[in-house]
Amino acid sequence: xxxxxxxxxxxxxxxxxxxxxxxxxxxxxxxxxxxxxxxxxxxxxxxxxxxxxxxxxxxxxxxxxxxxxxxxxxxxxxxxxxxxxxxxxxxxxxxxxxxxxxxxxxxxxxxxxxxxxxxxxxxxxxxxxxxxxxxxxxxxxxxxxxxxxxxxxxxxxxxxxxxxxxxxxxxxxxxxxxxxxxxxxxxxxxxxxxxxxxxxxxxxxxxxxxxxxxxxxxxxxxxxxxxxxxxxxxxxxxxxxxxxxxxxxxxxxxxxxxxxxxxxxxxxxxxxxxxxxxxxxxxxxxxxxxxxxxxxxxxxxxxxxxxxxxxxxxxxxxxxxxxxxxxxxxxxxxxxxxxxxxxxxxxxxxxxxxxxxxxxxxxxxxxxxxxxxxxxxxxxxxxxxxxxxxxxxxxxxxxxxxxxxxxxxxxxxxxxxxxxxxxxxxxxxxxxxxxxxxxxxxxxxxxxxxxxxxxxxxxxxxxxxxxxxxxxxxxxxxxxxxxxxxxxxxxxxxxxxxxxxxxxxxxxx
Numbered sequence: 231x232x233x234x235x236x237x238x239x240x241x242x243x244x245x246x247x248x249x250x251x252x253x254x255x256x257x258x259x260x261x262x263x264x265x266x267x268x269x270x271x272x273x274x275x276x277x278x279x280x281x282x283x284x285x286x287x288x289x290x291x292x293x294x295x296x297x298x299x300x301x302x303x304x305x306x307x308x309x310x311x312x313x314x315x316x317x318x319x320x321x322x323x324x325x326x327x328x329x330x331x332x333x334x335x336x337x338x339x340x341x342x343x344x345x346x347x348x349x350x351x352x353x354x355x356x357x358x359x360x361x362x363x364x365x366x367x368x369x370x371x372x373x374x375x376x377x378x379x380x381x382x383x384x385x386x387x388x389x390x391x392x393x394x395x396x397x398x399x400x401x402x403x404x405x406x407x408x409x410x411x412x413x414x415x416x417x418x419x420x421x422x423x424x425x426x427x428x429x430x431x432x433x434x435x436x437x438x439x440x441x442x443x444x445x446x447x448x449x450x451x452x453x454x455x456x457x458x459x460x461x462x463x464x465x466x467x468x469x470x471x472x473x474x475x476x477x478x479x480x481x482x483x484x485x486x487x488x489x490x491x492x493x494x495x496x497x498x499x500x501x502x503x504x505x506x507x508x509x510x511x512x513x514x515x516x517x518x519x520x521x522x523x524x525x526x527x528x529x530x531x532x533x534x535x536x537x538x539x540x541x542x543x544x545x546x547x548x549x550x551x552x553x554x555x556x557x558x559x560x561x562x563x564x565x566x567x568x569x570x571x572x573x574x575x576x577x578x579x580x581x582x583x584x585x586x587x588x589x590x591x592x593x594x595x596x597x598x599x600x601x602x603x604x605x606x607x608x609x610x611x612x613x614x615x616x617x618x619x620x621x622x623x624x625x626x627x628x629x630x631x632x633x634x635x636x637x638x639x640x641x642x643x644x645x646x647x648x649x650x651x652x653x654x655x656x657x658x659x660x661x662x663x664x665x666x667x668x669x670x671x672x673x674x675x676x677x678x679x680x681x682x683x684x685x686x687x688x689x690x691x692x693x694x695x696x697x698x699x700x701x702x703x704x705x706x707x708x709x710x711x712x713x714x715x716x717x718x719x720x721x722x723x724x725x726x727x728x729x730x731x732x733x734x735x736x737x738x739x
Contacts, residue, residue: 235250236249237250239267241270254266267576345582345587349588349591350591350594353594367603370557371553371606375549375607375610379610379611379614383540388430389496389497390430391430391431392433392444393453394454395417395433397416397458397459397460398417398460401433402421403417408512410512410516412465419463422508428500437454450487451486452485454482454483454484455483459479459480462479465480467509482505484498536617542614547699552665552669554607554633555633555690555691559641562592562596563641563642563658564651566589566592566641566645567645570649597634597635604630608626620702621702621704621705621706625707626701629694629698629716630698635724639731640727643730644657646731646738665691669689670692675692690720690723692719693712695716697714
């Protein structure tokens with residue numbers, strides 16, 4: 231405020247003084263503008279209902295005039311600025327102009343909508359002056375979703391796996407054919423395993439050699455094929471001469487580095503799949519009916535979802551429901567606290583603006599930002615093949631907006647509790663990020679202990695995330711319980727945080 235060329239002091243819609251900050255501070259012998267505002271407010275309160283302010287206002291001539299102390303004590307003569315406005319008159323270059331008297335009727339005509347619109351315009355101007363922060367608000371949620379789609383939930387690729395083939399000492403030929411002959415079946419199996427794009431096989435002469443490579447993190451483990459593997463696996467698959475030696479010799483021994491569960495599980499799955507493909511091909515070329523040889527389990531078309539879907543599809547809706555409200559919470563809390571620390575909030579309230587008006591004026595620009603964030607986020611989800619063709623994208627869009635409004639109201643609550651930005655940030659982190667872990671945003675709540683599973687239903691993101699997944703992946707409408715309970719839970723949290731903010735405001739008032 232001290233950087234302004236000229237400021238005005240208002241109370242209940244009436245302009246009580248107007249001058250440069252330095253002139254006001256010098257005239258009132260004050261060091262803070264808040265002290266000047268307090269003096270005028272106290273003076274207005276003492277003289278309310280009378281015309282004392284007009285009578286007591288000292289219109290100073292261009293040079294030296296003496297002022298009496300406004301609160302009963304004497305005050306030395308001082309030089310009054312010539313461009314200062316007091317009460318109902320203005321002195322400018324020695325010319326005194328009478329202003330229309332203030333009336334309560336004029337204050338009543340200043341509607342609440344006009345006050346809110348003025349505050350909204352002020353907040354929009356503040357945002358537009360800080361283009362970097364505005365771009366941050368728009369782009370950070372989209373960038374987070376982009377990184378999650380790129381990095382999380384995809385199947386690992388280009389995994390190096392060693393093998394030791396004592397059954398065939400020479401280098402196996404590529405594309406070794408599978409024939410009804412026990413010759414080179416070990417190479418045929420390795421070729422089948424190597425056909426999976428996620429794996430890259432590397433030959434080693436001994437176990438000691440491959441273990442050294444594991445220690446260097448060059449490979450993720452190895453498979454070992456015994457000396458008579460081809461003959462034994464041929465007899466085992468075709469059910470010939472099933473002795474203990476056959477069972478033992480046909481074993482594919484696998485040792486993996488399981489420090490990464492996801493990579494280890496992927497390699498295990500590929501080894502199982504490769505053996506199944508290999509055995510079916512061998513039975514086929516040997517003219518053996520495989521109808522009764524396969525597992526008697528048939529996985530039909532999924533009721534909901536994609537049979538070949540990736541974990542990314544599950545996790546992205548949770549990130550949307552968790553991260554967008556977090557950004558809204560932080561943005562609203564910081565903007566409110568910054569105004570409070572700068573004294574702008576108190577000066578706004580002096581003009582007759584209510585706390586509700588102030589919060590609504592912050593929420594409206596933030597809502598515009600949330601709409602932009604959600605549009606960009608949904609575009610990125612569409613680019614990365616998160617399914618939109620099953621459910622109603624508009625319903626999913628509205629749910630995301632409502633969840634972000636929940637974050638806004640939480641931000642206002644944090645702003646009422648704390649007076650420092652860092653404390654509000656810590657509050658947001660302490661409340662939002664546990665929700666990522668306990669609300670089923672990153673992992674199903676069915677994996678939680680019973681106590682935390684019950685507790686998760688009292689967190690803002692739990693029902694909303696499941697509702698969003700049901701809309702996108704199941705194609706459910708608002709008539710389904712899982713969908714509309716997500717909306718109801720968000721409205722309930724909005725009412726809760728608004729009520730809590732009001733109570734805290736009244737207590738601190």
